Amino acid sequence: MFTRVAIIGLGLIGGSIGLALRRSGAASEVVGYDLGKGVSDHARRIGAIEQAYTALPDAVRGADLVVLATPVGAMHALLQDLAPALTPGTVVTDVASTKRQVLAWAEKFLPSSVAFVGGHPMAGKELSGVEAADPDLFCGRVYCLTPTAQTNPAALEMVTTMIHALGARVRFLDPAEHDKQVACISHLPFLASTALVQTVANSPAWGEMALLASSGFRDVTRLAAGNSQMYRDICLTNGEAIVQCLDDYIETLQTLRSMVAAGDRTIENVFVEAQQERLRWQASHDQAEPNCGGNGKKS
Amino acid sequence: MFTRVAIIGLGLIGGSIGLALRRSGAASEVVGYDLGKGVSDHARRIGAIEQAYTALPDAVRGADLVVLATPVGAMHALLQDLAPALTPGTVVTDVASTKRQVLAWAEKFLPSSVAFVGGHPMAGKELSGVEAADPDLFCGRVYCLTPTAQTNPAALEMVTTMIHALGARVRFLDPAEHDKQVACISHLPFLASTALVQTVANSPAWGEMALLASSGFRDVTRLAAGNSQMYRDICLTNGEAIVQCLDDYIETLQTLRSMVAAGDRTIENVFVEAQQERLRWQASHDQAEPNCGGNGKKS
Numbered sequence: 001m002f003t004r005v006a007i008i009g010l011g012l013i014g015g016s017i018g019l020a021l022r023r024s025g026a027a028s029e030v031v032g033y034d035l036g037k038g039v040s041d042h043a044r045r046i047g048a049i050e051q052a053y054t055a056l057p058d059a060v061r062g063a064d065l066v067v068l069a070t071p072v073g074a075m076h077a078l079l080q081d082l083a084p085a086l087t088p089g090t091v092v093t094d095v096a097s098t099k100r101q102v103l104a105w106a107e108k109f110l111p112s113s114v115a116f117v118g119g120h121p122m123a124g125k126e127l128s129g130v131e132a133a134d135p136d137l138f139c140g141r142v143y144c145l146t147p148t149a150q151t152n153p154a155a156l157e158m159v160t161t162m163i164h165a166l167g168a169r170v171r172f173l174d175p176a177e178h179d180k181q182v183a184c185i186s187h188l189p190f191l192a193s194t195a196l197v198q199t200v201a202n203s204p205a206w207g208e209m210a211l212l213a214s215s216g217f218r219d220v221t222r223l224a225a226g227n228s229q230m231y232r233d234i235c236l237t238n239g240e241a242i243v244q245c246l247d248d249y250i251e252t253l254q255t256l257r258s259m260v261a262a263g264d265r266t267i268e269n270v271f272v273e274a275q276q277e278r279l280r281w282q283a284s285h286d287q288a289e290p291n292c293g294g295n296g297k298k299s
Numbered sequence: 300m301f302t303r304v305a306i307i308g309l310g311l312i313g314g315s316i317g318l319a320l321r322r323s324g325a326a327s328e329v330v331g332y333d334l335g336k337g338v339s340d341h342a343r344r345i346g347a348i349e350q351a352y353t354a355l356p357d358a359v360r361g362a363d364l365v366v367l368a369t370p371v372g373a374m375h376a377l378l379q380d381l382a383p384a385l386t387p388g389t390v391v392t393d394v395a396s397t398k399r400q401v402l403a404w405a406e407k408f409l410p411s412s413v414a415f416v417g418g419h420p421m422a423g424k425e426l427s428g429v430e431a432a433d434p435d436l437f438c439g440r441v442y443c444l445t446p447t448a449q450t451n452p453a454a455l456e457m458v459t460t461m462i463h464a465l466g467a468r469v470r471f472l473d474p475a476e477h478d479k480q481v482a483c484i485s486h487l488p489f490l491a492s493t494a495l496v497q498t499v500a501n502s503p504a505w506g507e508m509a510l511l512a513s514s515g516f517r518d519v520t521r522l523a524a525g526n527s528q529m530y531r532d533i534c535l536t537n538g539e540a541i542v543q544c545l546d547d548y549i550e551t552l553q554t555l556r557s558m559v560a561a562g563d564r565t566i567e568n569v570f571v572e573a574q575q576e577r578l579r580w581q582a583s584h585d586q587a588e589p590n591c592g593g594n595g596k597k598s
Contacts, residue, residue: 122513142510171510184499185512189519191559195551196491197573199544200483202551210580211441211470213484214421218584219521220488224577226515228570235559235566245498246556250549252494252501257545260490260534267534271527274496278523281509285517 002027002162006063008056008078010034010043012125013095014069015133017166018048023135026165033059034130043130057085065091065158072096073233079109088113091155093162095121097182097230099146099175101237107150115155118146118175120182121168128227136167143168146175183241188249190231191242193223301326301461305362307355307377309333309342311424312394313368314432316465317347322434325464332358333429342429356384364390364457371395372532378408387412390454392461394420396481396529398445398474400536406449414454417445417474419481420467427526435466442467445474482540487548489530490541492522 005027007014014032021027032049033056034040040052053059060066060082070078075096086092092114096102099118106116123141125132143163147156163170173181200206200213235242259267304326306313313331320326331348332355333339339351352358359365359381369377374395385391391413395401398417405415422440424431442462446455462469472480499505499512534541558566 122511124514141513144511173507177504181504181508181511184502184504185508185516188498189495189515191552191555192491192495193519194570194573195548195555196488197577198569199487199548199551201573201576202547203483205476205480205483208472209480209484210583212421212443212480213580213584214440215423216488216522216525217484218581219518220492221577221580222518223515224570224573225581226570226574228567228574231570232564232567236562236564239559239562243556243560246552246559248501249494249498250552250556252498253490253545253549253552256490256494257542257549260538260545261542263535263538265531265535268527268531270497271493271523271525271530274493274500274523275525275527277500278496278520281512281520282517282524284509285512 002065002158004029004031004063005065005067005162006060007032007049007067007069008034008059008082009068009070009074010036010039010048010130011069012128012130012132012137013121013123014067015043015046015048015130016123016135016137017067017069017095018043019046019133019135020138020166021162022047022050024165026161031059031063039130043133046130046133048130048133056081060085060087060090062087063090065093065162067162068092068094068096070096071227071230071233072098072102072237073229075102076105079105083109083111086111086114090114091117091152091158093117093119093159095119097186097234098238099144099178103146103148103175115152117151117155117159119159119163120144120146120178121166123168126222126225138163138166138168141168142171144171144173144178146173146178148175179238180241180244183238184245187231187234187238187242188245190223190226191246192249193221197221197224301364303328303330303362304364304366304461305359306331306348306366306368307333307358307381308367308369308373309338309347309429310368311427311429311431311436312420312422313366314342314345314347314429315422315434315436316366316368316394317342318345318432318434319437319465320461321346321349323464325460330358330362338429342432345429345432347429347432355380359384359386359389361386362389364392364461366461367391367393367395369395370526370529370532371397371401371536372528374401375404378404382408382410385410385413389413390416390451390457392416392418392458394418396485396533397537398443398477402445402447402474414451416450416454416458418458418462419443419445419477420465422467425521425524437462437465437467440467441470443470443472443477445472445477447474478537479540479543482537483544486530486533486537486541487544489522489525490545491548492520496520496523
């Protein structure tokens with residue numbers, strides 16, 4: 001049970017954490033802060049927080065848990081600003097997409113009187129902003145925590161309690177391992193999708209081709225409509241792992257290219273293998289999504 | 300008005316053509332043939348055809364329009380088998396994904412007493428087979444026709460009439476231009492999706508990563524679950540155009556890779572451009588989908 005949870009950054013993720021935490025009854029008070037004009041008032045109106053603060057120090061003062069729900073690009077400045085305002089004993093956690101860099105900043109800026117636990121919920125939506133906040137967003141989803149040898153065990157337990165209150169499943173990962181894995185299953189798909197749009201849009205026939213593009217094109221390119229600034233910051237903080245995945249991807253494409261150029265019928269075997277992997281993944285993914293909702297009922 | 304339309308191949312596309320044509324009232328009789336056991340009977344039961352034939356010559360005899368609704372890989376043998384059975388004056392059209400090769404086979408095998416018009420409806424579903432047939436499948440969709448200087452104008456008009464009866468919009472394209480365009484907006488997305496699954500599935504950490512993969516991964520890799528044999532035949536019949544698109548795609552990825560490796564913040568501009576293109580395409584694509592349905596009502 002939390003006395004006071006402060007959520008910094010009230011977008012899709014921060015707003016959804018507020019809604020889910022308040023529904024769960026795990027926190028006596030959930031308060032929030034957001035730089036955006038009117039955002040924290042909106043969050044209060046939809047019930048994601050009980051109180052909106054206009055100054056960061058006021059929001060985090062006396063909180064037992066502070067959740068930093070901003071994109072990774074905002075973390076450097078936020079951790080610096082936050083440091084002098086935190087009450088000793090506060091546990092701080094974040095939701096940013098990459099972890100090694102955030103942990104280094106937390107180590108550098110936060111006082112030793114507060115404990116930091118890196119986190120990353122594997123949940124999202126096409127929509128962003130507090131308007132899209134949803135108490136079921138984390139329901140049955142994996143929520144990564146990246147403790148290190150320095151992580152305070154009590155703080156880790158506290159963040160784990162929060163994650164369970166959200167209805168999510170905790171997964172512990174080494175920060176570097178986390179960054180490598182999301183580079184492949186999250187950052188690479190975005191870059192593959194973006195590069196596909198770029199490739200076709202740079203073709204002189206794009207105006208014509210656009211009329212022929214159908215559901216397959218739509219699905220593969222959906223990620224390219226994602227938040228450009230967030231993905232820039234992901235690239236800036238996870239470059240090494242992303243480059244490795246991109247190299248593997250380019251090599252795979254070059255192999256396929258050679259097979260197509262040679263008219264190699266055995267390319268079908270490659271397609272079958274990928275198809276089977278994709279179907280297996282989808283089946284296990286579907287199975288892993290349980291029902292959710294406050295107090296056992298679907299809201 | 301058609302007297303007798305024969306549909307050869309009663310999968311998703313053939314079955315849907317039958318349902319839509321019969322609903323439109325544009326054909327006095329729609330008959331069909333399929334190699335698969337029980338398929339044509341199933342098509343008859345759901346009303347996609349009125350009569351099912353067990354021999355190809357019986358199905359096409361006396362038809363004014365024959366629609367070849369098989370994957371491109373089956374076209375070579377089908378056109379050979381079909382040639383001696385066709386009644387002079389019959390118009391033949393196909394729905395295969397690539398056109399240059401099919402036109403060459405039609406030219407080679409069909410007698411001069413019948414007219415051939417290459418076609419390709421830009422419509423599909425994740426599901427396949429006659430069970431997934433849907434009279435609204437072509438509703439508002441682009442349906443490519445690839446006439447050449449040799450194409451009989453009356454035959455072209457007849458196939459155009461059929462397409463309008465399906466509720467689709469005709470788009471005329473040079474066969475080679477068609478093949479280039481679909482290589483980029485249809486075949487490349489499949490290969491990009493398949494290569495992504497392959498790349499991550501070949502990683503030693505795939506078992507772990509699979510647990511973190513979420514909606515973004517799902518969307519980008521959906522196409523990889525497509526029909527392997529069909530895509531093999533697409534690669535075999537459109538290799539040149541596909542290789543060109545793959546080369547452009549790999550080059551785009553290499554540029555992104557260099558920017559990531561260099562920590563180049565201007566990568567955001569690339570992301571913004573792709574995002575804007577994607578949003579523009581989606582907006583115009585959504586706008587282009589009108590209501591449909593037999594006699595003006597949505598079925």
